[in-house]
Amino acid sequence: MVSTIVYAFLSVSLLGALLGMGLAFAAKKLAVKKDERVILVEEALPGINCGACGFAGCAAYAEAIVSEGAEIGLCPPGGKESAEKVSEIMGKVLNFSEKKMVAKVHCNGNRERTQYDFMYKGVEDCNAAILLHGGDKSCKYGCLGLGSCIQVCPVDAISKTDDGRVEVDKDLCIGCKKCVDICPTHVMKMIPYDADYYVACNSFDKGGTVRKICTVGCIGCKICEKKFPESGFIVTNFLSSLDYDSKGVDREGAAEACPTNSICKIL
Amino acid sequence: MVKTRTFPKGGIHPHGRKTLSNTAAVVRLPFPKTAVVPMSQHLGAPAAVCVAKGDSVEAGQIIGTGESFISADIHAPVSGTVKDIISIVLPNSVRTQAVVIETETTFDESVLENKYRREQNDSDPVARLSSQELISIVKKAGVVGMGGAAFPSHVKFQVPKGKKADYLVINGVECEPYLTSDHRMMLEHTDEIIDGIRAVQKMINAPQVIIGIEKNKMDAVEKMEKAIADRGLTYIVQPLKVKYPQGDEKQLLKAVIKREVPSGGLPIEIGAVVSNVGSIFAVYEAVYTGKPLIDRIVTVTGDAVRRPGNFLAAVGTSIRQLVEAAGGFTEAPAKIVAGGPMMGFSFFDLDSPVTKGTSGILALTDKNLDHSPMTACISCGKCVAVCPMGLQPTKLFRLIDNGNFDEALKLNLMDCKECGCCAYTCPAKIPLVHGFKYGKKMARKKS
Ligand code: SF4
Ligand code: SF4
Ligand code: SF4
Ligand code: SF4
Numbered sequence: 001m002v003s004t005i006v007y008a009f010l011s012v013s014l015l016g017a018l019l020g021m022g023l024a025f026a027a028k029k030l031a032v033k034k035d036e037r038v039i040l041v042e043e044a045l046p047g048i049n050c051g052a053c054g055f056a057g058c059a060a061y062a063e064a065i066v067s068e069g070a071e072i073g074l075c076p077p078g079g080k081e082s083a084e085k086v087s088e089i090m091g092k093v094l095n096f097s098e099k100k101m102v103a104k105v106h107c108n109g110n111r112e113r114t115q116y117d118f119m120y121k122g123v124e125d126c127n128a129a130i131l132l133h134g135g136d137k138s139c140k141y142g143c144l145g146l147g148s149c150i151q152v153c154p155v156d157a158i159s160k161t162d163d164g165r166v167e168v169d170k171d172l173c174i175g176c177k178k179c180v181d182i183c184p185t186h187v188m189k190m191i192p193y194d195a196d197y198y199v200a201c202n203s204f205d206k207g208g209t210v211r212k213i214c215t216v217g218c219i220g221c222k223i224c225e226k227k228f229p230e231s232g233f234i235v236t237n238f239l240s241s242l243d244y245d246s247k248g249v250d251r252e253g254a255a256e257a258c259p260t261n262s263i264c265k266i267l
Numbered sequence: 268m269v270k271t272r273t274f275p276k277g278g279i280h281p282h283g284r285k286t287l288s289n290t291a292a293v294v295r296l297p298f299p300k301t302a303v304v305p306m307s308q309h310l311g312a313p314a315a316v317c318v319a320k321g322d323s324v325e326a327g328q329i330i331g332t333g334e335s336f337i338s339a340d341i342h343a344p345v346s347g348t349v350k351d352i353i354s355i356v357l358p359n360s361v362r363t364q365a366v367v368i369e370t371e372t373t374f375d376e377s378v379l380e381n382k383y384r385r386e387q388n389d390s391d392p393v394a395r396l397s398s399q400e401l402i403s404i405v406k407k408a409g410v411v412g413m414g415g416a417a418f419p420s421h422v423k424f425q426v427p428k429g430k431k432a433d434y435l436v437i438n439g440v441e442c443e444p445y446l447t448s449d450h451r452m453m454l455e456h457t458d459e460i461i462d463g464i465r466a467v468q469k470m471i472n473a474p475q476v477i478i479g480i481e482k483n484k485m486d487a488v489e490k491m492e493k494a495i496a497d498r499g500l501t502y503i504v505q506p507l508k509v510k511y512p513q514g515d516e517k518q519l520l521k522a523v524i525k526r527e528v529p530s531g532g533l534p535i536e537i538g539a540v541v542s543n544v545g546s547i548f549a550v551y552e553a554v555y556t557g558k559p560l561i562d563r564i565v566t567v568t569g570d571a572v573r574r575p576g577n578f579l580a581a582v583g584t585s586i587r588q589l590v591e592a593a594g595g596f597t598e599a600p601a602k603i604v605a606g607g608p609m610m611g612f613s614f615f616d617l618d619s620p621v622t623k624g625t626s627g628i629l630a631l632t633d634k635n636l637d638h639s640p641m642t643a644c645i646s647c648g649k650c651v652a653v654c655p656m657g658l659q660p661t662k663l664f665r666l667i668d669n670g671n672f673d674e675a676l677k678l679n680l681m682d683c684k685e686c687g688c689c690a691y692t693c694p695a696k697i698p699l700v701h702g703f704k705y706g707k708k709m710a711r712k713k714s
Contacts, residue, residue: 118615122698123668128705133360133614151670 037089038066044085046078050154052176065090076101077155077174100193102173103157103180107143107187108200108216108264110164114139115213125151130184138213141203143187149179170266192244197251201262204237210260218262224254233263271482273508274521277655279688281444281511281609283483288568289447291576293455296592298370302345302583304330305355307363308622309417311337316364322349326379327559330366333409339419339623340409344561344581345370346378357622358586358605358614365620368583383558392554393462398470401554405470408553409560409623413545414438414449414514415606417624420546424470426535432473433538434524437464437547439480439487440507440514443607446627448564449544451577453480453487456548457494463551464502471540476502479523481509511609512686516541518655530682545626560623567593571600571630580621586628587617600630609687641696650689650699656682660689660699667706672713675706683707 042062049057053074055064064070065086072094073083079100087094120136122128126148134140143166150158150166157172158179168179170193179188187202199218203210207219220238224231231254232246240262242251255263307313314331318324324343331341347370355365393401406421426432437460441449453460468476480488488506495502505523512518517528519541526537534541542550545563552558561582568575573594580589586605590596604611605619606626650660658679666675683703690699 118613122701123705125705127709128701131360131701131704131708133356134362 035066038062040089041065041086044078044082044089045075046082046174048077048154048174050077050174050176050178052076052174052178076176101175101190102170102193103149103168103175103177103188104170104191104195104198104266105143105149105166105168105187106189106198106200106202107141108165108262109137109139109142109214110145112163113215114142114217127182127184135185139203139205139210139217141185141187141205142201142214142217144185148182148184149188152178152182154178195242195244195266196248197242197255197263197265199233199240199242199262200264201239201260204239206238210238216260216262218258219260221259223257223259224263227257228254269503269505271506271508272522273510274513274518274655276657277653277688278510278512278518279653279691280509281691283509284445284568285447285450285483287445288566288575288577289450289484291447291451291574293451293564293577293579294592295376296578296580296584296588298345298374298376298581299584299588300370301350302343302347302368302370302581303353303355303365303585303618303620304341304344304368304583305357305363305365305620305622306331306341307357307361308341308582308624309333309339309411309419311335311339311419313363314338314341316352316366318349318366320349320351323347324349324368326374327382327561329409330368333419337419337422339411339421340407340559341366342409342559342561343368344583346374347371355619356616358616358619358625359612379558383552383556385555389555393465393469396554398472401466401470404553405550408549408558410546410549410553411560411623412543413549413563413623413626414543415610415624415626417622420542420550423540423542424467426471426540430535431538432471432535432540433475434540435464435468435471435473435476436519436523436534436539436541437476437478438514438516438519438541438543439478439484439491440519441484442481442509442511442514443609443611443626444511445568445629446566446607447568448566448577448626450484450487452544452548452564453484454490456551457490459551459555460491460544460547461494461498461500461502462555463547463549466550466554467540467542467547473540476500477523478502478504479507479513479519480504481507481513483509512655512684512688515655515684515686517684530679563621563623563625565589565621565625566627567630568627569600569630570632570635571596571598573597582621582623584621585618586621586625589621589628590617590630596630598632601633601636602631604629604631609691610685637696639696641698644695644697647694649692649694653688653692655686655688656684658683660693660703663706664697664699664702667702667709670709672706672710676710680706680710 045058047058053061055061072086115138116136117138126144126146129135129144135144157169161167201218203217210217210219218240220235222235224233225235228250230247230249231251232243232248233240312335314333317332318330326346328343329340330343333339347368350369351367356362402421410420411417492504549560565580566577567589604613663675685700687700
């Protein structure tokens with residue numbers, strides 16, 4: 001009885017020792033040499049695996065930089081800081097000048113302000129809702145509010161507001177553009193992080209149509225463009241947009257003059 | 268009489284509700300004062316507008332040309348002046364250009380009757396013309412499948428090189444509940460349908476013709492059989508058990524010729540061409556009278572409609588006018604559907620026009636609707652049991668809901684016919700079909 005236990009104990013220990021040696025041998029003999037720069041670059045990247053760089057994640061991007069010479073500075077969340085570190089490791093000069101960009105929903109319409117055509121009861125997703133007549137909102141350019149963007153945002157920067165709109169927290173947003181890509185009405189657009197104003201409407205409908213279906217939509221009246229020529233507001237296809245590279249003189253005046261309050265200050 | 272048949276796997280038995288309108292003879296609707304004629308009434312590329320604002324057009328004149336391989340010409344349904352060219356959204360959510368024609372006051376039915384008359388002493392055009400000539404007549408007339416999908420008929424009737432059609436299967440199933448336009452067509456235009464079949468049979472050179480009709484239309488079965496016997500033809504009328512979605516091409520072929528179309532394939536790959544009776548009638552008109560497809564029979568029905576019936580309406584007539592012809596609404600409808608209740612599209616704009624594919628307008632009351640809320644899937648497997656395509660709707664939906672479109676594709680998402688059997692059956696009220704439409708869209712977008 002006792003000897004059985006002893007034998008079992010001994011044979012298992014022996015087996016363990018043998019296999020362990022085998023593994024140790026294999027690890028030495030078959031080790032793949034990894035370029036240590038890959039590890040360093042990976043450490044310099046933020047490590048959130050958002051995929052905005054176009055690679056499968058931070059590790060894949062690091063690998064691509066080192067072995068395939070992929071471009072440095074494709075990581076929006078890492079921004080300038082991480083790009084500088086990476087170029088130092090790779091011994092390259094960096095000309096990284098891009099401004100930090102964040103996403104913003106260009107629509108202020110909700111149940112109270114905008115007309116709806118019907119009661120939608122389908123799959124809770126903007127890309128599903130748009131299959132039915134372009135969405136339940138009478139305006140076919142606005143935010144559908146079902147949060148396809150919320151689903152894809154890797155850092156939970158997007159949320160629904162109490163009054164039924166969808167908003168991006170610019171301090172959380174890492175500028176990966178995933179929400180921009182998924183948004184079916186293209187109402188999610190990128191603007192500079194330090195933008196002061198924006199046009200909270202995305203409708204290309206003529207003014208008359210907008211007036212009928214939404215109280216806060218841009219009617220393309222051109223007051224902002226004509227009265228405040230240096231403000232940077234330009235109206236094309238019945239929709240005003242803001243050129244952030246302009247001088248930006250008296251945007252406040254334009255915002256006040258806008259008859260539908262479509263020009264909003266960013267707090 | 269021959270034994271009734273049906274397709275083997277899946278399917279459902281919803282209430283037919285056909286008695287609301289199946290005894291109402293087709294009534295010609297007055298021509299609309301303004302016709303709004305969409306350029307995308309068919310599957311494939313939209314037609315290109317070839318008239319300008321201010322032009323005067325004659326009924327039957329081409330106003331939109333379908334140049335791509337899969338497309339169809341659009342003709343003016345009335346004579347008048349082009350008032351505008353606008354952009355509209357159709358009930359099936361397709362955004363398209365539309366030509367607005369103001370009908371001239373002198374235009375009426377007699378204009379069409381004089382222009383498109385069957386010559387009594389004409390030698391038989393089907394015997395006289397070659398199959399290619401017949402196909403080009405169908406193409407010039409802008410004929411499309413009138414059962415719903417509106418696939419251009421001239422493309423369908425052009426049997427590809429190396430393929431052979433053994434069967435021409437005529438679809439008189441009309442399995443969608445409520446709809447009766449094909450039924451009325453078979454009763455009121457039996458002889459014309461037989462003539463149309465002869466023309467299509469020649470185009471595709473098929474030795475055998477089978478006409479599939481569900482058993483709830485025995486009067487149509489008998490009338491067809493009699494007309495065939497009177498002419499000494501060998502067409503077979505195959506009565507079918509009532510089961511949805513038998514009117515789907517693939518299910519119909521399984522039922523009548525017991526052959527299965529391969530996944531992603533077309534009926535011609537198993538030696539068959541399927542055509543709906545409505546399209547056959549349009550072929551008849553094109554070949555024998557020269558009339559292009561500018562009007563169609565629409566069933567206007569549902570509990571919210573005062574006098575359900577079947578109407579011959581010019582393409583471009585507003586749905587509002589159709590509803591008014593049926594006595595208007597008894598109460599504000601809770602839901603309006605273009606097409607049948609299973610595969611139709613719910614919409615809200617009564618000013619939408621009738622198109623070549625509008626088989627019916629269904630107005631439902633609040634009592635008709637099921638308001639029970641959606642719950643989580645209870646894994647009952649009912650959806651799997653009823654799916655005629657042998658798919659696993661519950662699994663597909665879960666994958667799509669999680670954004671896993673590639674996996675859904677591997678489980679043959681693209682084979683889904685959007686017939687709605689699964690969603691109809693689901694006790695958890697999960698919008699399965701809508702999910703699949705969305706999944707297909709996202710999967711296509713990715714690839
Ligand atoms: S921004 Fe776009 S994706 Fe986000 S909720 Fe609005 S419509 Fe949907
Ligand atoms: S808000 Fe949009 S751009 Fe910003 S992190 Fe989220 S998904 Fe990316
Ligand atoms: S809609 Fe698609 S998944 Fe559902 S039963 Fe029909 S074919 Fe099957
Ligand atoms: S029928 Fe509905 S509840 Fe039952 S398994 Fe299918 S999806 Fe789930």
